[in-house]
Amino acid sequence: MGAAAGAAAFALPTAYAKPLPSPTGQSPTSQVGGGRKERTESFNRADSFIDWQGAVDTDYVEALRALRLAYKLPLDMMRSLATHFKSEAVAGLAGQPSSVRMLPTFVNKRVTGAETGDFYALDLGGTNFRVLRLTLEGGGVVGPVKSMKFAIPDTAKTGTGADLFGFIADGVSRFIALECGGDARGALGFTFSFPVEQSALDAGKLIMWNKGFTASGVIGEDVVQLLQAQLASRGIALQVTALANDTVGTMETAAYKDGAAKVGLILGTGTNAAYLEKTSRVPKWQGAPCEEMVINTEWGNLQMDGYRNVFDVIIDEATSNPGVQTFEKMISGLYLGEICRTSILHPSVARGFSPAAAAQLRATFASPSSFQSSLMAAIEEDTSPTLAEVDRLLHAAGVTSCTVRDRVLLHEACACVSTRAARLSATATAALLEQAQLDQGACTVAVDGTVFECYPHFKQRMEAALDELLPAACTGHPNAPGVKLVLAKDGSGIGAAIIAALA
Ligand code: GLC
Numbered sequence: 001m002g003a004a005a006g007a008a009a010f011a012l013p014t015a016y017a018k019p020l021p022s023p024t025g026q027s028p029t030s031q032v033g034g035g036r037k038e039r040t041e042s043f044n045r046a047d048s049f050i051d052w053q054g055a056v057d058t059d060y061v062e063a064l065r066a067l068r069l070a071y072k073l074p075l076d077m078m079r080s081l082a083t084h085f086k087s088e089a090v091a092g093l094a095g096q097p098s099s100v101r102m103l104p105t106f107v108n109k110r111v112t113g114a115e116t117g118d119f120y121a122l123d124l125g126g127t128n129f130r131v132l133r134l135t136l137e138g139g140g141v142v143g144p145v146k147s148m149k150f151a152i153p154d155t156a157k158t159g160t161g162a163d164l165f166g167f168i169a170d171g172v173s174r175f176i177a178l179e180c181g182g183d184a185r186g187a188l189g190f191t192f193s194f195p196v197e198q199s200a201l202d203a204g205k206l207i208m209w210n211k212g213f214t215a216s217g218v219i220g221e222d223v224v225q226l227l228q229a230q231l232a233s234r235g236i237a238l239q240v241t242a243l244a245n246d247t248v249g250t251m252e253t254a255a256y257k258d259g260a261a262k263v264g265l266i267l268g269t270g271t272n273a274a275y276l277e278k279t280s281r282v283p284k285w286q287g288a289p290c291e292e293m294v295i296n297t298e299w300g301n302l303q304m305d306g307y308r309n310v311f312d313v314i315i316d317e318a319t320s321n322p323g324v325q326t327f328e329k330m331i332s333g334l335y336l337g338e339i340c341r342t343s344i345l346h347p348s349v350a351r352g353f354s355p356a357a358a359a360q361l362r363a364t365f366a367s368p369s370s371f372q373s374s375l376m377a378a379i380e381e382d383t384s385p386t387l388a389e390v391d392r393l394l395h396a397a398g399v400t401s402c403t404v405r406d407r408v409l410l411h412e413a414c415a416c417v418s419t420r421a422a423r424l425s426a427t428a429t430a431a432l433l434e435q436a437q438l439d440q441g442a443c444t445v446a447v448d449g450t451v452f453e454c455y456p457h458f459k460q461r462m463e464a465a466l467d468e469l470l471p472a473a474c475t476g477h478p479n480a481p482g483v484k485l486v487l488a489k490d491g492s493g494i495g496a497a498i499i500a501a502l503a
Pocket residue numbers: 125126192193194195210211245246247266268269270271272273298300301328
């Protein structure tokens with residue numbers, strides 16, 4: 001335990017000659033500011049335990065090395081991934097084969113903030129669905145929002161389309177009864193956060209499911225009609241006038257009060273981005289002439305061969321849709337915990353824990369999804385010297401025998417996985433900004449989703465990586481007129497109402 005006292009020292013004991021890689025691939029001492037400072041501290045702490053009870057513990061060193069090599073994403077790799085993303089995006093816009101679909105959304109008018117009226121919105125696409133009623137007051141002001149949230153049971157996600165849309169319509173019915181005096185009529189914006197080939201602002205066919213949804217009889221069908229039929233059969237007089245992806249809703253929610261909001265991101269259960277594009281740069285657009293169009297990139301499906309590690313491959317193969325959404329599976333909340341679980345149970349990392357802790361971790365987190373992303377977030381939240389809160393969380397889960405070094409290794413595993421996720425998100429964001437030539441002036445990137453909102457340091461780590469990729473855009477500096485990442489809370493739901501107002 002003696003060496004723990006020297007936590008500030010980064011230098012490896014001379015007995016262990018090979019230097020450990022830093023998680024980003026940079027020299028840790030060069031990492032300063034924002035997410036980098038915090039990462040350097042945690043990095044130094046993990047290294048300070050290399051010398052354990054008077055000797056270098058090779059198993060621990062090799063576990064750290066395995067983690068850091070697997071998850072490092074240095075600047076040259078981010079640049080190569082950005083180039084790959086841009087070439088896939090250009091192909092997608094041209095209608096050529098591409099893993100990035102670049103779907104026209106039929107949102108071709110800019111939101112001004114002057115839109116007014118009462119609207120309903122329905123937000124479906126992740127762990128929960130929400131029903132909202134709100135008033136757009138104009139002047140960029142969204143009035144009080146009434147809403148209800150419903151957890152979506154697996155039976156609805158994986159049953160028939162009628163089960164799923166019936167469950168949603170039942171939720172709307174309850175909302176109307178409890179929050180709207182039993183009577184609701186008017187326009188409803190429908191946020192449906194899956195890849196959809198739209199044929200109008202209020203019509204679109206599901207291309208494929210993801211994020212664990214598999215409801216039958218929906219792929220290839222118009223999801224607006226499926227919803228409208230279930231509403232009608234319950235006597236609900238709401239009219240679906242807009243269909244929107246959550247990324248588009250997020251961007252438009254920010255745009256309601258900020259004209260510089262031209263990109264919307266989701267970093268939650270899944271991940272995706274939408275942005276404002278000139279139609280002259282969308283060769284596949286065959287619709288009515290217009291100058292601009294919001295494009296739903298569906299970047300979660302970016303093909304990641306060559307960028308995935310052994311753990312990514314293992315978790316992809318265990319999903320209901322292997323080989324697709326591979327970018328999403330390296331970043332989003334549905335997968336982060338699973339990536340971490342797979343990593344710490346893998347022999348290359350498990351060897352670094354004390355035998356008792358390794359055995360208990362293996363038993364406690366034996367089944368898929370038993371290590372949630374929220375647990376990772378809570379682990380990273382703990383910055384106390386002995387990681388006392390991590391100890392409490394592990395005890396509660398059933399891991400009762402762990403040393404402070406075991407906790408430090410677990411903390412480091414979480415940090416490696418989530419730092420890579422933030423850097424991957426930043427890479428695609430930078431590539432999109434460059435592709436759309438939005439990296440020159442002021443641009444607000446509106447972001448919604450629990451990973452961005454709640455995961456400790458995620459935003460700062462993204463900003464640090466954006467600063468590396470787009471140094472001139474000054475993302476990390478709140479007063480600079482560059483690119484800014486801004487939380488658009490509840491944007492995915494509110495935005496559908498704003499798009500309904502545009503309709
Ligand atoms: C998935 C969906 C996409 C959605 C994202 C975030 O990637 O395909 O449409 O925007 O999840 O919810």
